[in-house]
Amino acid sequence: MNEQAPLESRVITVTSGKGGVGKTTLTANVGTALAQLGRKVVVVDGDIGLRNLDLVMGLEHRIVYDIVDYVEGRCRLRQALIRDKRAPELFLLPAAQTRDKTAINPQQMVLVCDELRQEFEFILIDSPAGIEQGFQNALAPADVVLVVINPEVSSVRDADRVIGLAESQGKQQIYLVINRVVPVRVKKQEMLSVDDITEVLSTEIIGIVPEDEAILSASNRGTPVVCNGKGPAALAYRDIARRLNGEQVPLEAPQSLGWLQRLFGR
Amino acid sequence: MIAIKGYRHGLLIVFNGASETPWLSHLRELEAKLDANPHFFRGSSVAFDVKDAMLNEDDLRHAIDVLRTREVKLWAVFSQNAETCAHVRSLGLTDRLPGVSTARRTSEQPAPPREAARHGEPSSSEGGESLFVRRRIRSGQVLRHPGHIVVVGDVNPGAQIIAGGDIIVWGRLNGAVHAGALGNSQAVVCALEMSPTCVRIAEAVYIPRSVDRRRRRKRAAEMAMLKEQEIIITSWDVLAYKTRFEGQ
Numbered sequence: 001m002n003e004q005a006p007l008e009s010r011v012i013t014v015t016s017g018k019g020g021v022g023k024t025t026l027t028a029n030v031g032t033a034l035a036q037l038g039r040k041v042v043v044v045d046g047d048i049g050l051r052n053l054d055l056v057m058g059l060e061h062r063i064v065y066d067i068v069d070y071v072e073g074r075c076r077l078r079q080a081l082i083r084d085k086r087a088p089e090l091f092l093l094p095a096a097q098t099r100d101k102t103a104i105n106p107q108q109m110v111l112v113c114d115e116l117r118q119e120f121e122f123i124l125i126d127s128p129a130g131i132e133q134g135f136q137n138a139l140a141p142a143d144v145v146l147v148v149i150n151p152e153v154s155s156v157r158d159a160d161r162v163i164g165l166a167e168s169q170g171k172q173q174i175y176l177v178i179n180r181v182v183p184v185r186v187k188k189q190e191m192l193s194v195d196d197i198t199e200v201l202s203t204e205i206i207g208i209v210p211e212d213e214a215i216l217s218a219s220n221r222g223t224p225v226v227c228n229g230k231g232p233a234a235l236a237y238r239d240i241a242r243r244l245n246g247e248q249v250p251l252e253a254p255q256s257l258g259w260l261q262r263l264f265g266r
Numbered sequence: 267m268i269a270i271k272g273y274r275h276g277l278l279i280v281f282n283g284a285s286e287t288p289w290l291s292h293l294r295e296l297e298a299k300l301d302a303n304p305h306f307f308r309g310s311s312v313a314f315d316v317k318d319a320m321l322n323e324d325d326l327r328h329a330i331d332v333l334r335t336r337e338v339k340l341w342a343v344f345s346q347n348a349e350t351c352a353h354v355r356s357l358g359l360t361d362r363l364p365g366v367s368t369a370r371r372t373s374e375q376p377a378p379p380r381e382a383a384r385h386g387e388p389s390s391s392e393g394g395e396s397l398f399v400r401r402r403i404r405s406g407q408v409l410r411h412p413g414h415i416v417v418v419g420d421v422n423p424g425a426q427i428i429a430g431g432d433i434i435v436w437g438r439l440n441g442a443v444h445a446g447a448l449g450n451s452q453a454v455v456c457a458l459e460m461s462p463t464c465v466r467i468a469e470a471v472y473i474p475r476s477v478d479r480r481r482r483r484k485r486a487a488e489m490a491m492l493k494e495q496e497i498i499i500t501s502w503d504v505l506a507y508k509t510r511f512e513g514q
Contacts (some may be wrong), residue, residue, distance in 0.1 A: 155407050161420050164404030200422055204401060 004038060009117040012124050012244065015044075015166075017158030019129030020177040021150045023214060026237070027126040028056045033226045033241035036086030040120045042081065044112075045095035045136040046176040047101055054094050058222020067112065068096035068103045077115055086227055091120075101133045105121035106140035113141035120221060122244070131165060139166060144173040144244075146206065150180050154193060155198055163203055175206035175238065182211045200208040207240035209233050261264075268295050270430075270448075272397055272411040275363070277312045277340075284319030293332050305466065306428055306447035310410055313342035313360075321350045324410045326357055351383050354471045396431070403427065403441065412448060423463060429453070442466075454510065460488035464499055472497035 014027045024047075034240070048068065054060040062082050062125075071159045076227040077093075084090040093116070096103060113203045116123045127138035134249040151157045157175070166174055171210040178197060185191040194205065212233035218225040225234040281292050289327040290339050312333070330340050341362040345351055351361040374416075395413040405424025409415055412446070414431035426439035427433050430448040439457035444466040446453030451468040465472045472493055489502035491510060500506050 157424055160405035160424065164407050167404075168407075200420075202420075 005245070007039065007121040008244070009121050010143045010244075011113050011117070011141045012122060012144040012146060013127055013138045014124060014146045015127035015135060015138060015162055016129065016148040016155070017248065018129060019150075019156045021148050021155055022209070022215075023128050023129075023148050024052045024056050025176060025219060026122050026146070026148055026209070026240075027053060028101065028241040029045055029224045030224045030241050031122070031124045032057075032084070032087060032090060032224045033120050033238045034124075034245060035084075035090035036087070036226065036238075037241060037245050039122050039245065040089040041122045042088070042091040042093055042116055042120045043163065044093040044116075044123060044125045046055075046109075046125045046134060048095040048134065049097065049100040050128065051097050053126050054082075054092060055222060056219050059084060059092050059094075059225065063094045064181060065252070066094045068099050071104055071112065073110050078110070087224075089120075099136040101128065101137065105133075106137050108193035109137045110141045115162070131161065135162075135165075139169060142166075142171060145171050146175055146177055147203065148177045148179050149197065149201075151178060151186065151193070151197065153192065155199055156192065160201055163201060174203055176201060176203045177207045177209065178205060179209045180211045181208055194204045195214055201224065206243055207236055208251065209236040209240075267300055270397055270412045272413060275313065275412060277307075277310055277412070278315055279312055280315045281317060281319065282349045284321075289319070289321060289325045289328075293329060296329070297332055300338065303337065304450050306329075306410070306412075306430065308337045309408070311341045312338045313344065314340065316347075318346045319350060319377070320347050321345070321353060323353045324358060324503065326353060326359075330357075335403070351497060381449065386388060388407045398427075402437075405441075421462075432456070438511075445490075446492075449453055453491075455490040458487045460490065461474060465490050467492045467497055470497050472499075 014023045016023050027043055031041050035041040036104045036266050037209050043053060043057070045051050047053070052097055054063060065080040065081060069075045072079050081091045084092060092234065113123055119266045125138045125142070126133035145163055147159045149159045163174055176197070178194065182191060186193050194208065198205070210232040212225070214229050214231040215233055218229065224238050225231060242249050269280040271278045271280060273361065278374040279296065285293060288302070314329070326343065333340050339498070340359065343350070343354040343362060344363070345354070354361040360369065379513065393413070397409065397411040397413065397415045399409060399416070400418045402419045403409060403417060403421045403425040404424050408426045408428065409417070410428045412430035414434070415427055415429040416434045416436070417427065418436045420437040421427060421435055421439045421441040423440045427441065427443045428447050429445050431450060433443050433445045433452050435457040435475055439455070439462050442460060442464040443455050443462055445455045446468040447466070449468055455465055462474065467490065472490065487502035488499050488501045489506050490497055
C-alpha cells in the first residue's frame with residue numbers, strides 16, 4: 001500500500017451543527033481507515049473543553065500536551081501528537097480539557113494546520129457542535145467540509161445552516177454523510193430518505209452509514225470499528241475513506257437485510 | 267434627506283446633503299425611518315454614505331447608539347471627507363467598499379455582513395431597484411432589499427427574505443418572507459410552490475397551518491396578497507396578475 005504516490009495534503013473538517021449525530025465517531029473511523037490505506041493521517045480534536053476523540057480512539061491515557069499547549073508555546077507540535085499504533089501513520093492532536101473554545105482563534109488554527117500539512121496527507125478536524133467559535137476554528141483551515149447528518153428534520157435544518165456558513169466562507173468542497181440510517185424505518189417513512197434530504201440540501205453525498213450496534217461498544221472500548229469490524233458501519237466508513245483517497249466507489253443506499261442475512265449476517 | 271438603498275453588501279443609508287444640515291436632524295430622520303419600519307431593519311447590518319459631511323467620533327457614536335437600540339448594526343461609513351474617514355476607522359468601522367481595488371481591508375476592520383455575502387448586484391427596474399438572486403437560500407440566511415427580490419432557486423426552511431417591494435420565488439418557498447416591509451400594502455409574494463413558515467405583507471401576518479406545510483405539495487404556483495387587510499393566497503397565473511395590477 002505504501003508505494004502509492006503521495007497526495008497533496010488536505011484539511012477535512014467534520015461538522016454538523018447539531019450535536020450527537022456522530023462527528024467524533026466518523027472522524028476516528030475515517031481517519032483510521034485512511035491510515036489503513038497507507039496515508040499519513042492526523043486527527044485533530046477541535047472540541048476544546050469537551051474533548052472526546054481521544055476516548056473514542058482509546059488514547060486518553062497518553063495525552064501529555066495538547067493543541068492549546070502548542071499554540072501557547074509550552075511544547076513543540078511533535079510533542080503534542082500522539083501516535084496510534086494500530087496503523088502505520090496515524091496521529092491524534094488532542095484538545096485541552098481544561099479550557100474553552102476561545103483558547104484558540106481561527107488564524108491560529110490555520111497556522112497549526114499549515115504546519116501539519118508539512119507532514120500529513122490528511123488532516124481531519126473533529127468540529128464541536130454549534131456554529132460558534134469552536135466551529136469557526138474548525139472551519140477556517142478546511143479544504144473539504146464533511147457535514148454529518150442523521151435522517152431527521154432537525155439535523156437537516158442545522159446542516160443547512162452549516163452549509164450556508166461554509167459557502168459564505170468560500171468553501172467549495174462540501175460533502176454530506178448520512179449517518180445512522182435504518183433502511184426499514186426509511187421504508188416506513190419514519191426516517192427521511194436520501195431523496196428527501198437531497199431535496200433540501202442539494203449537496204453531494206459522500207457516504208451513507210447504516211445504524212450499527214457495533215459502534216456503541218467500539219466507542220466504549222476505544223477501538224474504532226474499522227480496526228477489525230466487518231459490520232455495515234465499518235464498511236461504510238472504509239468506503240468514505242476510499243472516496244476521500246480518490247478511488248471511485250459507487251454509492252449505494254443501504255438495503256434492509258433479508259431474514260436469512262439477519263439470521264446469519266455480520 | 268435619507269434614502270435607503272440596496273447594494274452588493276446589503277443595505278446602504280444615504281444621507282444627502284449631510285454637510286448642510288446638522289447631523290442631529292439627520293439622526294432624527296433616521297430614527298423616524300427605523301421606527302416606522304421596524305420589521306425591515308431589525309437584525310440588519312447597514313452602511314452609511316454620508317457624502318462630504320464632516321463627522322467626529324461623537325457624531326458616529328451617536329449614530330451607532332441610535333441603530334443599536336433598534337437592533338441594527340453599523341459596519342461601514344463611506345465619505346469623501348478624509349477626516350470623517352479617519353474617525354470611522356478609529357472606531358473600528360470600515361470606510362471603504364471591500365473588493366474595490368484601492369481598498370485594502372485590514373483584518374481588524376469588520377467584514378461585510380455575512381447575510382449579504384454573495385448578493386447579486388441590484389439592477390434598476392421600473393419602480394426602483396430589484397435584487398436578483400440565483401441560488402438556494404439556506405437556513406439562517408437573510409436576503410434584505412428595499413426594492414423587489416427575485417430568487418431563482420429554493421428558499422429553505424429557516425431562511426428569511428425581506429423586501430420593500432414584491433418577492434418572487436421561482437422555486438419552493440419554505441422559509442419566512444416579508445413583502446412590502448417598508449409599508450407597501452400593494453406588494454405580493456409569488457412562488458412556484460408556496461409552503462412558507464410565515465408570510466408578512468406590510469403589517470399583516472399569515473401563518474399557514476402546519477398541515478399545509480407538510481402536505482405533499484403538488485400544487486400550482488401561488489400568489490399571496492393583501493385583501494381587506496388580510497393575506498389571501500390565490501393561484502399565480504395570468505388572470506391573478508391581471509386582476510391585481512390592471513384592475514378588475
